[in-house]
Structure formats: C-alpha cells, structure tokens
Amino acid sequence: MAIDDLLDEHEQSERVRGWLRQNGAGLFAGVVLGLGVIAGWQWWQARQLGQQAQAGLQYAAVVSSLKANNLGQAKAVSSALASTGTDYAALAAMQVARAQIDGEDRDGAIATLRGVQTKNPAITAVVNARLARLLLDAGKPKDALALLGDKPDGAAAIEARGDALFALGRTDEARTAYTQAMSKLDVATPQRRLVELKLIQVGGSPARPETRG
Known part of the structure; x- marks a missing residue:
C-alpha cells in the first residue's frame, strides 16, 4: 500500500473521530429517543389490547x-x-x-x-334509530327528527325519520323518507313490507321488484 494511501486513510479516520467527538452526544440522544418511541408505542399497544x-x-x-x-x-x-x-x-x-x-x-x-x-358510525346509526323510535313512542316527534337530522344512515333510521315527519303532518317528506328506506331494504325482508304499508298510508306507490321470465 502506498504512503499516500495510508495518509489518506489516517486523515479520514481522524475526521471521523472528530465528527464523533462533536456530534456523538446528539447521535446517542437520537438513538435513545428512537428506542424510547418504539418502547412507548409497544407499551401503548399492549395497554390498548389490555383495555x-x-x-x-x-x-x-x-x-x-x-x-x-x-x-x-x-x-x-x-x-x-x-x-x-x-x-x-x-x-x-x-x-x-x-x-x-x-x-x-x-x-x-x-x-x-x-x-x-x-x-363507530355503524353503532351510532343503530343507537339513533332506536332512540328516535322511543322518542316517537313518547310523543316527541320533534325530538326524534332533531336527533336523526336530514340525512340519517341506515334503513331503520330513515324509516324512523319518515315516522317523525308523518307524525308532524309533513306527509310529502315522509313519503320521500319511506321511499329512501325501501331502497335500502332487501325485497325478502319483513321490514320492507312494513315500510311499503307506511308508504301507501302517505299516498305513495311502492315500486315492485322486476321479475325475470
């Protein structure tokens, strides 16, 4: 190996040592911090699973x-x-x-x-539908309507909104709500038949599913 090469290697190693002396503390702190974040994340995950x-x-x-x-x-x-x-x-x-x-x-x-x-939006939809049904039973259609809002999610909630509108004498809006509820129900479900009857009650005409010959 040539002398020049040895000197270059010695110079490079000295530069590395100097950099480490200047930045070693920060580098060590960064490693410790990174390990701490990993340990903290693992602890949080374990805590969540335990809960x-x-x-x-x-x-x-x-x-x-x-x-x-x-x-x-x-x-x-x-x-x-x-x-x-x-x-x-x-x-x-x-x-x-x-x-x-x-x-x-x-x-x-x-x-x-x-x-x-x-x-959880799915749970919220079910809870609101059940709560609205109880409010309607208690004679509080305005409270039920306020709870459900203008665009409730799920057939049960939309049907409940139709019931609230009907109770308030807003039959045109109730008809729209029942039609929307029917579109979300399978033709074979008993609930769909009940919504059909409600739709007829407010002057609507349930669309019959197409049959294949």
Whole structure:
C-alpha cells in the first residue's frame, strides 16, 4: 500500500473521530429517543389490547347479569364500562336499554341510549334509530327528527325519520323518507313490507321488484 494511501486513510479516520467527538452526544440522544418511541408505542399497544380485553369481560358480565334478570347489576357494570369509550361500552348500554324496554321503562331506556358515546358510525346509526323510535313512542316527534337530522344512515333510521315527519303532518317528506328506506331494504325482508304499508298510508306507490321470465 502506498504512503499516500495510508495518509489518506489516517486523515479520514481522524475526521471521523472528530465528527464523533462533536456530534456523538446528539447521535446517542437520537438513538435513545428512537428506542424510547418504539418502547412507548409497544407499551401503548399492549395497554390498548389490555383495555379491550377487560372491556370484553365487562360486556360479558352485563349480558350474564341480564340473563339472570339482575338489571341493577347490569346497569352498574355498564356504567363502569362507559368510561372506556370502547364499542363494548356502547353495546352494553344497548343491551341494558333493551332490558329496560322489556321492563316497560321507556324513560330509563331513553336516558341510557342518550348516554351512549361512540365513534363507530355503524353503532351510532343503530343507537339513533332506536332512540328516535322511543322518542316517537313518547310523543316527541320533534325530538326524534332533531336527533336523526336530514340525512340519517341506515334503513331503520330513515324509516324512523319518515315516522317523525308523518307524525308532524309533513306527509310529502315522509313519503320521500319511506321511499329512501325501501331502497335500502332487501325485497325478502319483513321490514320492507312494513315500510311499503307506511308508504301507501302517505299516498305513495311502492315500486315492485322486476321479475325475470
């Protein structure tokens, strides 16, 4: 190896050592920070999984309590579960509300469903449809309509909106809502037949499905 090459290598190594002396602390801190972020993410994931598992157990406890006709215990567990903000919390509240309806405690069921907090749009649609139905039963069509809004999601919610409009004497809008609800229902479902009857009641003509010869 030539002397010039040895000098170049020595000069390069000295430059590396100098750079490390100047930047070594920052480099080490960056590595530590990166490892800390990874560890923090893994801890957060494990914590989330643990919370979901615990929420699942609590939901099962709610169902078991209701099967044992212990509504009070089910309500207590459901209330504790509500703070988790999981889908299990919303589903547990819906189970409690169903039991309250079966026990003819409509106002209790309304309060329970009003307390549901979820970021899941599918669950929100079901909760709103059920709550709107209870409000209609309580003679509060305006409250039901305000809850559902102008563009509810799902056939049940749209049908409930039609019922609220009909109760308020807004038959043209009710006819539109029932028509929209029918478009989301399979021709074989019993619910579609009920919506057809409601549509006829407000002066509509249900479109018959095409038959193939």
